Amino acid sequence: MVKPGLYERDFYAWTREQAALLRSGQLSSADIDHIAEEIESMGRAEKRELVARLAVLLLHLLKWQFQPTHRGASWRLSIANTRDELADLLADNPSLTAQIDAAVGSAYRRARRQAAAETGYGESAFPDLCPYRLAEMMDGDFWPDQS
Template sequence: MSAVKATARPSEAGTAYEDDFYTWTQEQGARLRAGDFAGLDLDNLAEEIESLGRTEFNSLVSAWRVILLHMLKWEHQPELRTRSWAISIHAHRNNAADVLKDNPGLKSRLAEGLERAYRGARLEAANETGLPLKTFPTACPYTREEMLARPFPADPDDTTD
């Protein structure tokens, strides 16, 4: 449930958004299908739809954050490199590609997404490696293309995914 303006609805309009989100969603969906546009909770409905778009962007950023985290660990702890890091990079590349394929409108936000993902990955890398935060550059040291295509020894050879 997104943070939205609380607008209590009269009982004849159905369940109030802030009282029971699940029931509200079911009622709103039924009203849309029935063409009962006058009975819709437009402010909250619009916010929820916009929230779905933010969720897709956050999914992309999350996948990229994991990729960048493992790339930073790969660079800064070569003695601890594991096959699981490379496989995680590959899996999250696939996830990110799927999000972008399903949501081509996100292409206008790729630079912002990379910046957000790196900011999180940098902090996590410092935490997970025990290295000082200053070890990791403040700006992302990888291009988006490198993040998405740089080979890692444990990457599967299969390119059909």
């Protein structure tokens, strides 16, 4: 049986060791395959974060539009905060903008399903496709009304 390496036994210790090896230029001793895997994983995590934040924003915009009698300061604050968080995420990771269309599609499917569950209206009450453009979603002056 093969003894598990440090990567499998103690991930934190492995990260410290690999960072030291890279900083000292000892590339031949570094665990290149696992380092590459972890870097790719970090990129996927940023993309998942984009979809998650978009889903929260879209959920609240849908509820704002379709439940006007429930509008309040907490919804307004949640929408504003999520817009800020998305702007920060995109500023920190400008290449994510190339993924935005796919991310909006995925996020909207989640938001629509959750809005249906939270409002009790059913998914058919909400548009099949995202009714908002990205510029609208990110615009602090955009507050959708029931059409």
